[in-house]
Amino acid sequence: MNATTFPTYFPTAKFFGDVGDFMFFFKTLMILVASIIFLFTLLFGAMTILRAGGDSSQVEKGRNIITYAIIGLIVIVLSTAIVSILSYFLNINFKI
Numbered sequence: 001m002n003a004t005t006f007p008t009y010f011p012t013a014k015f016f017g018d019v020g021d022f023m024f025f026f027k028t029l030m031i032l033v034a035s036i037i038f039l040f041t042l043l044f045g046a047m048t049i050l051r052a053g054g055d056s057s058q059v060e061k062g063r064n065i066i067t068y069a070i071i072g073l074i075v076i077v078l079s080t081a082i083v084s085i086l087s088y089f090l091n092i093n094f095k096i
Contacts, residue, residue: 027083034076043067052095 025075045065086092 020087023083023087023092031080032077034072038069038073038076041068041072045069059085 045062048062048065049059050062052062
């Protein structure tokens with residue numbers, strides 16, 4: 001192997017053709033994980049409110065959990081938009 005060729009026997013070299021392919025995979029994976037966390041956090045907040053039994057502090061705790069989950073979802077959407085904008089300006093093809 002000379003200095004100008006790249007090894008192709010690594011699994012990542014075959015799976016990811018370029019940086020754009022890797023970033024698309026990584027971005028998609030992170031959105032999936034964050035969405036699952038959002039769903040469980042939202043359900044946990046709802047269950048906290050349902051189990052409050054009239055206790056206003058538990059209702060407030062559940063409401064805060066749901067609020068933070070929605071803020072997290074907004075962060076996910078904004079980060080996706082920022083990555084897309086950066087990929088446009090840096091000329092990286094994410095194949096979105």
